[in-house]
Amino acid sequence: MSIRQSILALLQDRPRYGYQLWGEFQDRTGSAWPLNIGQVYTTLDRLERDGLVRKDEADGEGHVIYSITEAGQAEVRDWFTSPVPRSNPPRNxxxxxxxxxxxxxxxxxxxxxxxxxxxxxxxxxxxxxxxxxxxxxxxxxxxxxxxxxxxxxxxxxxxxxxxxxxxxxxxxxxxxxx
The missing domain is CATH 1.10.287 (Helix Hairpins)
Structure with a gap:
């Protein structure tokens, strides 16, 4: 499961802060896969480093809001249009x-x-x-x-x-x- 692409996909909808992204992921996947809130923030840092998201102004409550860049949108498009590879079976x-x-x-x-x-x-x-x-x-x-x-x-x-x-x-x- 790609946390990276999932977060980018959720940011296509609208800018959000980390806890909102975590909650949306849980809601939209039925909480089927555990996602640690720390994973969300670590991934956001990497996405920002890679130029796929940017930090916007903080909301009135001090939350850092992230939005997707054009490069991030392109990565999400590629993710949704590419099949999940089956060449390396998941470790069972x-x-x-x-x-x-x-x-x-x-x-x-x-x-x-x-x-x-x-x-x-x-x-x-x-x-x-x-x-x-x-x-x-x-x-x-x-x-x-x-x-x-x-x-x-x-x-x-x-x-x-x-x-x-x-x-x-x-x-x-x-x-x-x-």
Whole structure:
């Protein structure tokens, strides 16, 4: 996830200060990904250094307001028109954990799979409930949250299916054909 491009995209809407950007990010993504307020301010400093945002006059309450530059707008346009690269798959801690567990003595990979399945199914239930609740009272602004929830649901469903496959492979390993 690119905090850099997300902040620039939010600044296209209108100038904001850091805490407003943090709140907008949380609202528009359904708080699906934790974003530390410190990350926002560090990113704003880098964006200013790179000429993609500028500091405007502080508001009456002492907040430093940031606005996007033309170079920042060009970067946002490029971000939205470019596909997310798939050449380097994201690091998957669960896949690494299970792969290493299979190769190390004394690791109960079956128990790890069961523990993860429990957590994943609980998350799937939570995402599904949040999606149902949001859709039941949907406002136009909720479409973005629904997209995020749909993505989380599909990813979690895929993880549960993958865990089923891992378990089946473990059983094959324990009971090789004769």
């Amino acid at each position: 801690e669960l896949a690494i954990k299970l792969a290493l567990g299979l190769t190390l003595p004394g690791v109960d990979v079956g128990a790890a799979i069961q523990a993860q399945r429990t957590v994943s199914i609980r998350a799937l239930q939570d995402y599904t409930k949040a999606r149902r609740d949001t859709a039941a009272h949907q406002r136009p602004a909720d479409t973005a949250r629904l997209l995020v929830l749909d993505s989380l649901i599909f990813q979690t469903e895929a993880e549960v299916r993958w865990l089923d496959l891992c378990e089946a492979r473990l059983m094959q390993l324990a009971n090789p054909p004769v």
